[in-house]
Amino acid sequence: MDLFDKCVDRTKTWSIKWDPDYMIERFGTADLLPFNHAEMDFECPQPIIDAIQQRSNHGIYGYTLVKPDYYDAIIQWYQIRHNIKFSREEILYSTGVIFSLLNVIQYFTNVGDEILIFTPIYRPLAEAVTDQARKLIMVPLSLEDRTYRMDLDQIESVLQTHSIKLIILCNPHNPVGRVWTRTELQGLGDLCLNHNVLIVSDEIHCDLVSKGHPYTSIAAISPELDSKTIVLSSMTKTFNTSGLKIANIFIKNPEIRVPFFHFFDKKFIYAPNIFGILGMQAAYNHCAPWVDLLTKYLDDNFRFVQDYITEHEMNIDLIPREGTPVIWLDFRNVPLAPNKVFQYLIKNAHIIPYDGRDFTANGEGFQRLSIGYPRKILKEGLNRIRKALQQL
Numbered sequence: 001m002d003l004f005d006k007c008v009d010r011t012k013t014w015s016i017k018w019d020p021d022y023m024i025e026r027f028g029t030a031d032l033l034p035f036n037h038a039e040m041d042f043e044c045p046q047p048i049i050d051a052i053q054q055r056s057n058h059g060i061y062g063y064t065l066v067k068p069d070y071y072d073a074i075i076q077w078y079q080i081r082h083n084i085k086f087s088r089e090e091i092l093y094s095t096g097v098i099f100s101l102l103n104v105i106q107y108f109t110n111v112g113d114e115i116l117i118f119t120p121i122y123r124p125l126a127e128a129v130t131d132q133a134r135k136l137i138m139v140p141l142s143l144e145d146r147t148y149r150m151d152l153d154q155i156e157s158v159l160q161t162h163s164i165k166l167i168i169l170c171n172p173h174n175p176v177g178r179v180w181t182r183t184e185l186q187g188l189g190d191l192c193l194n195h196n197v198l199i200v201s202d203e204i205h206c207d208l209v210s211k212g213h214p215y216t217s218i219a220a221i222s223p224e225l226d227s228k229t230i231v232l233s234s235m236t237k238t239f240n241t242s243g244l245k246i247a248n249i250f251i252k253n254p255e256i257r258v259p260f261f262h263f264f265d266k267k268f269i270y271a272p273n274i275f276g277i278l279g280m281q282a283a284y285n286h287c288a289p290w291v292d293l294l295t296k297y298l299d300d301n302f303r304f305v306q307d308y309i310t311e312h313e314m315n316i317d318l319i320p321r322e323g324t325p326v327i328w329l330d331f332r333n334v335p336l337a338p339n340k341v342f343q344y345l346i347k348n349a350h351i352i353p354y355d356g357r358d359f360t361a362n363g364e365g366f367q368r369l370s371i372g373y374p375r376k377i378l379k380e381g382l383n384r385i386r387k388a389l390q391q392l
Ligand SMILES: Cc1ncc(COP(=O)(O)O)c(C=O)c1O
Pocket: 038, 095, 096, 097, 098, 099, 122, 170, 174, 202, 204, 205, 234, 236, 242, 246, 247
């Protein structure tokens, strides 16, 4: 049996997506398979569990120092795994990527400023803009030949006609699963340099890339572009440890880094969650082989879905996935109004997808599903969807 085939009951563990009471409150029933969160159902690797258990046995969980070992683990991970060099002073810990983004927006822009984002996009990234009274300028990703692309001409024209202060990038992109290539990032980076615009890149899914689609960080394009970039990332998606609430902010340019880190320091997040610190160190120091196995399993899961849809001649289309633990399914050929698909799947397939319409804009007709599941559960989900669509 594959390591990732193991099914673990999460119903009584305060898991948001599996909690029966929460499911009833939101969807009226607890009889649902939840595929809605960008989260996996795999146990995290043993070194993380060991590190947490060992520390929890101590029994005192007081304020905690972030020691150099913490930064060294990150530096080594990025250097060996992604060929990016960071130094200690360029990294700052945080409690989450969205919390970091909220602060980046707060510090680098003013109320009313225009911020550009590519849609469809994971909603909290867009809400970080609108909730703070900045103006969201949406540029749709274009879909051609089942591939989403950034339209550089359109971006340039927006930069010429607006006064954009910040671009929010998501790489790999949630929900469409693109891993932006070096050429695409260079094109976007050139525009940022020409128009003097900062770019903040959410790279939380960077380790979960498919074979043949290597991740390139926006921080690995050129020293010139480094002057304009902020990277937000975390180990939490990679190792399925979102409950540990730990993330990192990377800024190479000292002119923006020093004042921002000073500002961020005042948010009083010093002495972070001890289990997040130790979990992250164990992950980055000891768990690279586990990630290799995981990414292969996710690739196999993607192929499983692809084969299933073909074999059963389902009239949904699967957008090729390059990264992230989610897939993006095109339901536009299903004989249902796009605004009815989500509820139909809840009621008739007894699964919970993530409605494409909730990805800010440009997602109508699509549903997002997590594939971070033992294949048996994934298959059960697909069986349920197939049977429900057959009733139409
Ligand atoms: C692209 C992206 N960014 C950020 C987050 C949330 O990150 P955090 O829990 O560190 O705030 C998610 C969670 O699904 C995500 O998909």
